[in-house]
């Protein structure tokens with residue numbers, strides 16, 4: 437059956453629950469998209485002059501850290517199959533494709549002295565293919581794959597990285613910016629820093645919680661700001677695009693209506709999301725982080741806070757470096773107050789000091805910690821509106837994993853319907869949400885979980901050399917939503 441035939445046949449089979457789903461049309465100019473990231477889909481890890489990055493290195497040197505010893509060496513082979521990817525996007529009828537650039541495919545050493553032309557051509561071709569098909573590129577400049585040579589000299593916790601990233605970003609604007617309206621400097625800095633330099637579950641696997649993560653964040657914020665200013669001063673007038681950063685969080689719901697739990701939930705949001713968002717959308721790190729980390733650091737015997745301080749100039753330079761707000765949100769957690777953890781080793785989580793948990797009776801996706809909480813996204817979006825002065829928001833990722841190769845993924849259909857319903861309700865609440873991207877366009881390499889967890893609207897057969905792509909039932913539903921702007925059978929204006 438052709439892809440088109442499959443999609444229409446599945447669409448008929450979907451029973452769209454009308455009951456509690458928001459039945460208002462999404463605004464006409466609301467943008468629907470789908471997302472991926474370079475290391476997770478491209479493969480061709482050492483082809484055509486690409487340099488080694490921290491995920492290549494991490495996986496090749498410690499294969500046991502990844503489920504089934506999986507690697508991203510070939511992944512979805514999008515380096516060779518990008519035209520198929522664009523055909524899928526076209527079939528879905530989405531407005532934009534969010535993908536990321538592999539820094540070491542463009543700059544094999546990480547520095548701008550050597551530009552790898554085949555890498556540049558690959559992205560130029562992808563962008564052209566998208567534009568020819570009426571799909572806007574939304575480009576993430578950095579989605580976790582740092583060139584290994586830059587890690588060898590310190591990576592994100594080292595100051596030199598700010599300038600290295602700024603030069604890389606400038607080159608990206610120069611090379612691709614004439615055809616790009618939406619940019620993101622970074623994807624999920626929390627995961628880069630906590631995962632890479634705090635708990636060590638992401639590359640480069642450094643375990644220095646309460647220190648490495650804070651230093652990493654400090655430079656990411658400066659690097660983001662520098663890239664935004666470069667765009668603003670050198671490119672905005674001619675390219676007229678928009679630059680932001682995508683920050684992720686769970687929604688933290690107070691475990692009870694006690695004052696202590698309300699405080700704990702707000703603290704969790706500030707430590708998780710506000711850590712990055714407050715310096716950019718307001719100014720400086722959240723007060724609660726500055727106070728708690730300084731107190732605990734001194735009690736631990738440090739001479740100064742483990743949270744580095746910005747100068748007044750830096751605070752002013754970072755504040756306001758956004759043209760819209762990018763957010764990734766998947767799940768929620770209950771937050772409860774807890775007794776202060778006795779002074780011991782440095783730890784981001786001791787600094788945070790709350791009890792976070794997900795009740796067993798919340799519905800799970802395939803990963804038990806990824807509970808399905810559609811109501812959380814509405815609360816989160818409203819919190820963003822209140823906390824950051826109602827910015828224009830693009831939900832740059834939202835989705836659900838499963839651990840089998842199911843094509844008739846009715847649970848994912850329900851997930852998208854219910855989360856999008858809450859996004860629509862948030863718009864009615866007055867939140868300025870302008871776009872939404874499903875994670876992911878297709879099944880891909882899910883970091884430490886390898887290929888065991890599948891998020892795709894399209895199934896990818898990782899056992900076939902062709903990496904055959906097949907639309908799932910969720911692709912049919914998402915296509916209907918992207919085309920009609922309606923979550924149910926018929927919508928009201």
Ligand code: NOJ
Nearest residue numbers: 473623624764833875882
């Ligand atoms: C967050 C990350 O941006 C993406 O790389 C990851 O695959 C998805 N969420 C799902 O975990």
